[in-house]
Amino acid sequence: xxxxxEIERGLQQLEVDLKxxxxxxxxxxxxxxxxxxxETRSRVEANVKKLDRSHKPNYGDRFxxxxxxxxxxxxxxxxxxxxxxxxxxxxxxxxxxxxxxxKEPEPKKxxxxxxxxxxxxxxxxxxxxxxxxxxxxxxxxxxxxxxNVPFHKFAELVKGQVKKxxxxxxxxxAFRVAVKDGKVNFTARGLKGTAKE
Numbered sequence: 001x002x003x004x005x006e007i008e009r010g011l012q013q014l015e016v017d018l019k020x021x022x023x024x025x026x027x028x029x030x031x032x033x034x035x036x037x038x039e040t041r042s043r044v045e046a047n048v049k050k051l052d053r054s055h056k057p058n059y060g061d062r063f064x065x066x067x068x069x070x071x072x073x074x075x076x077x078x079x080x081x082x083x084x085x086x087x088x089x090x091x092x093x094x095x096x097x098x099x100x101x102x103k104e105p106e107p108k109k110x111x112x113x114x115x116x117x118x119x120x121x122x123x124x125x126x127x128x129x130x131x132x133x134x135x136x137x138x139x140x141x142x143x144x145x146x147x148n149v150p151f152h153k154f155a156e157l158v159k160g161q162v163k164k165x166x167x168x169x170x171x172x173x174a175f176r177v178a179v180k181d182g183k184v185n186f187t188a189r190g191l192k193g194t195a196k197e
Contacts, residue, residue: 007061010051014068017044018075025079029086029094036083048072115140116177119191121166123158130155136177140184158188165190 004012021044024037048069056062078093085092116136118129134155138148162173170190178185 005058005061007051007054007056007058007065010047010054011061011064011068014044014047014051014065017047018068018072022075025075025082029082036079044072112178112180114176114178117174119172119174120158120162121172123155123162130158133158133175133177137184137186140177140179144179144182144184146184161188 017040021037021040024033024040027033028036051065052069056065082092082094116133118133120126120129123130134151137154141148158175161175165173165188168190170192172191174189174191176185176187176189178187
């Protein structure tokens, strides 16, 4: 394998130094280095000037150098804008490196669970069960921060659901109070064939 030419060695060194300079500037702007990396920058600057003056007979070497030179110029512009912004106390192009404030912890949601189940054939004749069901619903709503429903509205709802489901051939209607995803869940389901003959 042929020995790398002086130009190739210079280009390799420039690539390494440019990567290092980029890392050092990133460290400086994120607060991990006390001052800008002037030494490394001077070394890269000198290498760019030296390579710029040297004769590059190989088209590949010329293209590689021009790419590195353009990259260096872009970085210098970006870093200088960042330094100016920092001196003037403005957010510059490196503003994203500032530490983000810690997020507020999300309030804990009540766990999903079933609180009460009751089955009715005629809610008006089963007032004890109706009151128990209402109490568990009121408790669940209070727990998740929802307003309570007046008992008479609740009784009307239960009576209406029982009537509706019984008209479709159900003998008994089961109501369930549950908490799901931090919300109260109140459902009615018809039960078939549970009525006493």
